[in-house]
Each structure stands twice: as C-alpha cells, then as structure tokens.
Amino acid sequence: MSLPKTLAEDVARNLVMVARLIDEDPEQAYAYSRIALRLASRVAAVREAAGFAAYATQKYSEALAEFRAAKRMTGSVELWPVMADCERGLGRPERALAMAGEAEVRKLDKAGQVEMRLVAAGARRDMGQLDAAIVTLQSSELASNAVHAWTPRLRYAYADALLAAGREDEAREWFGKALEADKDGVTDASDRLAELDGVEFVDAFVEDESDEGTADDERAARTEREDTGEETREDTGEDRPSEA
Template identity: 85%
Template sequence: MSLPKTLAEDVARNLVMVAQLIDEEPEKAYGYSRVALRLASRVAAVREAAGFAAYANQKYSEALAEFRAAKRMTGSVEFWPVMADCERGMGRPERALAMAGEPEVQKLDKAGQVEMRLVAAGARRDMGQLDAAIVTLQSPELASSSVQPWTARLRYAYADALLAAGREDEAREWFAKAVEADKDGTTNASDRLAEMDGIEFVDAADESDTDADAGFIQEPSDSEESDDSEDDEDGDKA
C-alpha cells in the first residue's frame, strides 16, 4: 500500500512468482525475489520473500541479512527460528544455541517455539552432542497424542536423532509415529521406516527397463504357430 499503484503491481507479480516457484524451482524464485528487492527494498514483505528465497538456495548469509531487515521493519520475532537456522548454515551452531535462549523465543507462538526447538536440536547435532539433541526434542509437544502441523517433523527429528545415537528400536517406534502424523508427506518417514524393515521399493519404470534388458519377449501361442505352419504349407503348394 505504500507504493504507487503500477509499481505495487509489478512488485506483487514478482512476489507471487517467488511463492509459486520456491519449492520446486528455488533458483528461479531467487531471481524474482531480486527483482522485487530492486523495485521495493523498503517493503518488509519484499525483504521477507528475499530472505526465504535466499534461504532456499542455501545463501545463508544473505538470507540472514534480509530476515534481520524484515525484523527491524516489522518488529516481529516470527523470523527468529529461521534466522537461527541461518547461523547453523553458516557453520555457527553455537550462535544458534545462544539464540534459542534469548527472550525473543518466549514471544513466539507455539509453532515458532517448536521450530526453535528443532533448530536447537540440529545445532546440538552439528556440535556432536547427540544425547543433548535428543533431550532438547523431548517436550510436551512431542509427547502429545494430538496431531498439529509441526507434529510429523518433530517426531521425525526425534526418530532420526535416536537412530544416530544407535537406539534403533526406539527410532523405529518414532518413525512409525511420524508416519501416522504425516498426512501430507512433508517428511520421508515412511521411506526411513521401510529401510529399517529391509523393504526396498522398485520404480515401475525401472522394472519395465529391467524386463526389456533381460529379453522378456512374449512367445507365440500354439494357435499362432499353427497359423504360421499352415501359411508355409500353402506357400509350398503354390
């Protein structure tokens, strides 16, 4: 609303493209975010979009700068967990852990606090502190039987940490719980569970290629052979 109408429309189009492409084609999304940033760098929504586009392309230093700018403009702490994860991406897990203890975390909503817990656990793993990572993930949200938007990812992270620590039976149990909560397929928990159970999935296209390579050709039926023989005999008589 702070921009002239024509400029606002141009910026909006680029932001829409960022949203549409960021999951499947992050490099293209990043390009559109740079255009929007060049047009309206003083708009918080543009800095936010630029931050997420840079983050999706593992440009963590750039993403952190954009999220900091968005935070200054809006006064919101909602970017705090992803800012901490940028610190991890830049090889500074200790800074991510420090952010997990800052007052901003208490201002986050429940989803944000769970996200911050996931980042903190990841930072612990980055530092080789597997047991501490497991303890970090143990929370009322993990123990709850109700399924929330964050439940599958939280259970998956816990299962993965248990597996890394060699606690396979517990890991299998929590991968199974993650599958139960993961209705949208946001994790690959089902694949990890199948892998632990020794189940291997083969793509249908691969099976077709294998059959062709092996020379699986349908043999003619007895009736077809009979027809061929009769044709040969007719030819001889002619």
C-alpha cells in the first residue's frame, strides 16, 4: 500500500514468482526476489521474501541480514527461529542456542516455539551433543496425541536423534508415530522405517527399460546378421537332427 500502483503490481508479480518457485527452483526464486528487492527494499514483505529465497539457496549470511531487516521494520519476532537456523548454517550453533534462550522465544506462538526447539536440538547435534538434543526435543508437544502441522517434523526429529544415539528400537517407534501424523508427506518417515526393517525398493521402471534395451539389442544383432548373411546354426537349422 505504500508503493505507487504500477510499482506495487511489479513487486507483487515478483513476490508471487518467489512463492511459486521457492520449493521447485530456489535459484530462480532467488533471482525474482532480487528484482523485488531492487524495486522496493523498504517494504518488510519484500525483505522477508528475499530472506527466505536466500535461505533456500543456502546463502545464510544474506538471509540473516534480510530477516533482521524485516524484523526491524515490523517489530515481529516470528522470524526468530529461522534467523537462529541461519546461524547454524553459518557454522555458529552456539549462537543459535543463545537465541533459543532469549526473551523473543516467549513471544512466539506455539508453532514458532516448536520450530525454535527443533533449531536448538539441531544446534546441539551440530556440537556433537546427541543426548542433549534428545532432551531438548522432549516436551509436552512431543508427548501430546494431538496432531498439528508441526507434529510430524517434531516426531521425526526426535526419532532421528534417537537413531543417531544408537537407540534403534525407540527410533523405529517414533518414526512410526511421525508417519501416522504425516498425512501430507512432509517427511520421509516411511522410507526411514523401511530402511530400519531392511526393506529395499527396486525401481521397476528402470528394470523394465533395461530389459527392453536388451531385447532391442538382440533384435538389432539378428537383423545385422541377416543383412550380412552371417546366420548362426540356430538361425538356419544347420546341424539339427532330422526327424525320423
């Protein structure tokens, strides 16, 4: 609303493209975010979108700068967890842990607090503190039977931490719980369970293509022999026993 109409429309088009492409083509989404940033760098939504596009392309320093700018403009703390995760991406897990203890976390909604817990557990793992990571994830949200948008990822992270600590039976149980809650397929819990159970998947399509290629090769070889008159005994029937 703070921009002239034509400029606002141009910025909006670029932001729409960022949203559409950020999962399937993050580099292209990043390119669109840079255009929006050039057009309207003083708009918080543009700085936030630029931050997520940079984050998706692992440009963590740039992402952190954009998220900080958006936070200054809006006064909102909702970006706090992803800002902490940028610190992890920059190889500074201790800073991410420090952010997990700041007052901003208490201002987050439930989803934001769970996200912060996931980031903090990841930071513990970055530092080789597996047991601490497991304890960090243990919470009322993890113990609850209620399913929310963040439930599959929380259960999955807990299962993964247990597995990393060598607690395979518990990990299998929690991968199963993650799968039960994961109606939208946001995790690969089913694959992890299969891996733990020693199940191997065969790509039937690739196998069929291989078989078809072999048949094609055999047909081509037979045609070449026929064209050159070099038929095998099997082809001509030579040396076959005659019928009595």
